[in-house]
Amino acid sequence: MPGFDFIVIGAGIAGLAAAASLSRHGRVALVEQEEHPCYHSSGRSAAIFVRSYGSGAVQAITTRAAALFAEARETGLFDALGTARGVMIVTPAGSAESGEAPFRERLTAEEAARLNPILRADRLDHGWWEPGASDIDVHAMQTGYLKLLRANGGTLIAASPVRGAEFRAGLWHVAAGGESLSAPVAVNASGGWADPVAALFGARPLGVLPKRRSAMLIDPPAGIDIAGLPMVVDADETLFFKPDAGRLMLSPADATPVEPHDCWPEDIDLAIAADRYEKLTGHPVMRMHGSWAGLRSFVPDENPLIGADPAVPGFYWLAALGGFGVQTAPALGAMLAEAVTGAATSDPALLAAVSPARIAA
Structure with a gap:
């Protein structure tokens, strides 16, 4: 050439x-x-x-x-930024992490559960709301x-x-x-x-250093319209979920050091994600519709x-x-x-x- x-x-x-x-x-x-x-x-x-x-x-x-x-x-x-979805950082009951950061507004546990009814107020201490977050x-x-x-x-x-x-x-x-x-x-x-x-x-x-992050798609809880719901991240940064094409994208927020390669999730990481989701929300994971992993690299x-x-x-x-x-x-x-x-x-x-x-x- x-x-x-x-x-x-x-x-x-x-x-x-x-x-x-x-x-x-x-x-x-x-x-x-x-x-x-x-x-x-x-x-x-x-x-x-x-x-x-x-x-x-x-x-x-x-x-x-x-x-x-x-x-x-x-x-x-x-035109890549969609309608504002918002992201909510939630502090589970008993967690030592606050979740406070710039651009966020404090929520009571009840307010967090109203914004995203997948959550239950009795399992939260409080939350933080960032309304300007949007899909890309x-x-x-x-x-x-x-x-x-x-x-x-x-x-x-x-x-x-x-x-x-x-x-x-x-x-x-x-x-x-x-x-x-x-x-x-x-x-x-x-x-x-x-x-x-x-x-x-x-x-x-x-x-x-490349680090593996895993994710999967699961069914949302029955009877909850998830289309406009915000992304949820726990304050300990061990879990997040968000609506994705009618289902929920769920991740254990893993960061496992690996050699660079075309990576795939480990079964244990997906099981950890399901367990954390169930403990945070009280909803069981009934079915997985697919899973994947990617590399996030850091110094x-x-x-x-x-x-x-x-x-x-x-x-x-x-x-x-x-x-x-x-x-x-x-x-x-x-x-x-x-x-x-x-x-x-x-x-x-x-x-x-x-x-x-x-x-x-």
Whole structure:
């Protein structure tokens, strides 16, 4: 293939956003090891926009993403934020955790049960309500970003795992699948594979740890219309459930360290989820309609890695996105493009909080 200006490795939703943003500045090759984009974590996410989620740095990035979601809707790129669903953090009776956080309003146990009648007030101490949380249409984002990438002359190269990379004469020469690609800039947006991919480029791994999260679909309790109900998360962060296509998506909120792979849930994790749900709500899990798992990757401070590798020329990181990659993707892509082009407009303290140099120091 002819040369490119940028090679982005990984077509999860953050890699798609980065490729689309960079396509405004030059020709992009978006390289994906699987047959299609968003195969792994992005396609298996709870996909909800929650401003209170994550660290202070993540919340700042989420605030920027909110404006970019609105801009995408106004420009016709995509309309991905649905009607506000709301998310409720509930503290079970006897729990030591409060659940208090920015953007949340305190609820009595009775108020929590009225907002979501799957819950029972006698099993709760109190709750916290975040009304602005809303569902995210990941497919709309994927379609919009691919359309923009291709309109600007970019290319998606799927089913092409990176096999090797060499920097010479100011260019990265990358072997991916059966293709030989070259560009002065390579972006590592490879999710749980971020450290192994970095090693192919001669970069020091930064300790990006994939963790498995499991989920399943169950029937809702009989007689309860769940369509408009909020997502529920327990304050101990050991369970969440939300409406999903007429059923409930239920997760034990597991975070099991694993090697990067196409993961599937363990039976014990699904059993734990069912048990926790029954204890919290009093409703039995009668039937499971499907299950899945995805990888959520972290470094120890749980802030993302966005920006230039401190030691390897032309190599950039967009990794360690935890469970917030979908809701922050528009801002992540913009911040990465700004870092690559030297047009960074984000707060300096925020840039320092997400810089790969903080890990490499």
